[in-house]
Amino acid sequence: MKQNFDVIILGGSYAGLSAAMSLGRSLRNVLIIDSGKPCNRQTPHSHNFITHDGKTPQEISDLAKEQVLKYETVKFHDGVVVKMEKDSENFTIKTENGEIFNAKKIILASGIKDIMPNIYGFSDCWGISIIHCPYCHGYEVKGETTGILSNGDMAFEFSKLVFNLTKDLTLFTNGKSTLNEEQVEKFNQNKINIIEDEIEKVQHENGHIQKIIFKNGKEVLLQALYAKIGFEQNINVSDLGIELNENGFIKVDMMQKTNIPGVFACGDNVTMMRSVANAVAQGNFAGAVVNKELSDEEF
Template identity: 70%
Template structure:
């Protein structure tokens, strides 16, 4: 694999990367999809809100996609981790954890993000199972259940509106004294949303399914689901290595063509948007692949 050259290297082989790979494979482009097999939703038992695949496991959808993309003989797969990327005169060089250097005319970043878990025992074990990031992906399955939200401030207030549509048995957990305004607290009270400012000690669960949240003062709150907004970081450092512009929220900044500010680099999927869904990743990847192919066609004509 060392020193091999491709039309396009796709960093990340989940839904966005695979979708881009299919678009490029069908366009007869020589493509390498590099992935380390550690998708952020690997604990999630079921994926939803993706028409034709609603209720399948994320792994099942990805396996099916990988088999379909592999039918295009110009597409190769390589299991590895990217440690460095660099712009060169005629494209890009990608260095893997095995210190191999691979070359491409175009680069599609579909490597996603890494969630940073809070230091709360039980949280990581429940993440993606009963501690949830998105009501669009999982809200229907826990509708009308006893539900919590772990967040604070404006984010917590706005997120409460969204979750309140799915259940009226709702508690907002700020894990310490909240920074909500008096007006926001009054609105929560009007909608009978409980505000709990106790510091969390741990989450009690059974095989990832939450039973209750226990607080440091000895109190507890029984829950069937807990939504949480937690920080994240990009899986590869395209900002430092390549100079890709980032948004204030920490996403790779792209235009409506999935192009970054660096010519020849595209980005799609969880790396670029807070709308973390399979359907959205597939759509963005398909489009990024098509636009990359258009650029290659224009340059060769």
């Protein structure tokens, strides 16, 4: 039996819950579908979000969910979406347990899945002492012996941000460096060491990095490591023909609209600025835009 909603939000973390609050306060009949596996589930504390600085990610999302579900028109469903379809009027969402839901609009707040490199111990430290964002975590490791795992232009630009937080810095390219001569000279001027040796493993204690061990047997002591790693979308956007940009994010306009009418996206799946504050802001705005579109159609 199909259940009908005004809006279905795929993803019940910060962006999705924020969108749901906007819509719930606008009396929209909303369903949030979430699998319960946020990308920051290993992160011990969340930062750079005023009023919640230093809380655990779970504390923030639990409180948000409690507040959002006080709005009677918002429902939450634990599940994994396996198929999205569209007919002339509505979208149909199917879950792995066979549930079927219909909606006039969809908001993709489904986030992304990080692709861990083939380095032993790396995933155990991800979000704890191997970190992705100097704004979210950099203050807590300021001045410490720090590494960056990256290469080329991305490594060069990222190093500028990290160098502001610590001068005890090493770049690990995990293979031949693709930095150009000018970039290497800038690293040398700032006394940032470049190590091209391939990494074998990350030695750690309960996710807290201790040293990098290379395939050639060399070791480097370390307290924190920034890493730029690959990712993939958590949901199969090809079902509806949703376009991705050149970096693999869902392509949206200034109104959080995708290339498919009636489908919106917000949060980590649309931007490299992966922060709680940004996800909340985008979700809040996306919910308001969807409500405006529904109001225009119904008036």
